[in-house]
Amino acid sequence: MIFRAVLMTAHYRKVTAAINNSLEFITAESRTFNWPNAGFEFEFSGTSAEVYVDTAQPIDSTAYNMVYFNAAVLDENDEVISVNRMALKNGWNTIYTSSAADKVKIMLVRSSEACRGTIRMSKIRTDAAPSAAAPRQKQIEFIGDSYTAGFGNSPELSEATYYCAQNTDNWNSYTGFVARHYKADNTVIAYQGKGVCVNVGGDSTETMSQQFNYSDIVVPSKNMSTRETWNFMKYRPQVVVVWLGTNDNTGMSKAGIENPTQYFQDNYVKLLENIRAKYPFASIICCSRTNWGYPEQVTAAVEQMGGEAKRFYNLRLTSFKASSFGHPNVEEDKAIADELIAKIDSIRDVWHTVDIGSDETVSIIANYNTGVINVIGKTPEPGDQVAVYVLHHGETEFSADGAAYID
Incomplete structure (x- = not known):
């Protein structure tokens, strides 16, 4: 089987991964993944995925204190299909196998604490082109x-x-x-x-x-x-x-x-x-x-x-x-x-989105916190008038900042 080797540049804290789809085997500076839940996530339509561990350092050689991660498989709706808890060791570790090349999201996140063992990882390889998983809205x-x-x-x-x-x-x-x-x-x-x-x-x-x-x-x-x-x-x-x-x-x-x-x-x-x-x-x-x-x-x-x-x-x-x-x-x-x-x-607008709604116009909400633009209603087309709302976080109500036309 020919594998694609991909550079993994996952952030330490955030569950994400920037993926390089080169067919070449790419070496990378290894990263530590020692916060609980630290790891990475990617999407692909393949049957096999592996992660390369540069260094795993458990505090002893027993199974009690290996470096444990959870390899979760999610569908396109972010529903968990399966979770496989595993101890990662030096070298290549298989984190996913399937008989069918369905499109899935693979999430590998740390399960055990760093005081029991630390780890460095640098790359993943798959048998089909992977892509970075988009950040979730929440x-x-x-x-x-x-x-x-x-x-x-x-x-x-x-x-x-x-x-x-x-x-x-x-x-x-x-x-x-x-x-x-x-x-x-x-x-x-x-x-x-x-x-x-x-x-x-x-x-x-x-x-x-x-x-x-x-x-x-x-x-x-x-x-x-x-x-x-x-x-x-x-x-x-x-x-x-x-x-x-x-x-x-x-x-x-x-x-x-x-x-x-x-x-x-x-x-x-x-x-x-x-x-x-x-x-x-x-x-x-x-x-x-x-x-x-x-x-x-x-x-x-x-x-x-x-x-x-x-x-x-x-x-x-x-x-x-x-x-x-x-x-x-x-x-x-x-x-x-x-x-x-x-x-x-119980917290009002805790996720910083409000469905203002309109039958005749499209409401566009600009999220100050994340920079995300949320479109409520139908997708705007050229010539449509849209109500533009900017979420002002504080003690006041959210207010409409004006209207605009889609060019």
Whole structure:
């Protein structure tokens, strides 16, 4: 079989891929894929696809701590056809085979956490010409710790009686359930043991407030991650979910911080200010448990940032349970996802689109946040009059900025 070798230039955070359709075998600078859900996506009509792993570095040689990814196959409507969880190893790894050359979308995304093993990949090859998958209209970013990464949420996947890579599956964390509910792109900026300003051990090394700015996660024990600053223009989520505070709450006494509640709130506000600077129009949902992780300070920080009038929202997760290694299992993650979905659905114009509608004219909506032009109604033709609406995000209603004719 003759394979096409394609250059993979997937972004660290965003699930996408720029594809080079050359028949030549192309070498590429390898990339790390260490954030949960980091990976790439492409479309093709073929029967086989592989990915080349330059370096996989699990923390040990057991199956418990391999570097796990999920290879998902989606149809043209973004419905999941199948998901195959696999441990990727050095060299070529088969991620898709089929007896029929149907047009499908292949998504390869990280399942396990980087603290159990890191990875570099550089290219894919297929038996039919691939093309880059278009970004989805809905986009979400999740910022958190082990709860968000999916720490130990799938004990049935492993014989291990302790947390390991094999029983951690970000695909089936609350982040995955929420993203698939909306058929949204999602990035997961999460790492176990990290806090807003103090980590679980009482140190303040590479907290999530710092890690948020990086292209890929910094794993101190592995020489595979860099502190390259992420280009925030590459991915513009309409919804950002922040769930942090548990590790700060545990680590404060070890750190000897005076007035820890105020210290946490001040630093949480600084994190929210940074997120708002990066994503000016996003709805930012701040989650907390009801009885741990500084829920009162999270609420106060949301109010300090202007609350719902400034698109900051507070969510106390009353559904939170932790039956798997002190963390939610898959069913408990589903309950958290349901609670978060209800919150997202309650936010007006959360996805920055409004169907204004008209029988006689075409409504064109310019999305300030993403630059996307949404056409509501029939496709405009030469001579048609169209109503042009620009979404103004803030405290006012959306307004029509004028009318125009299609040349």
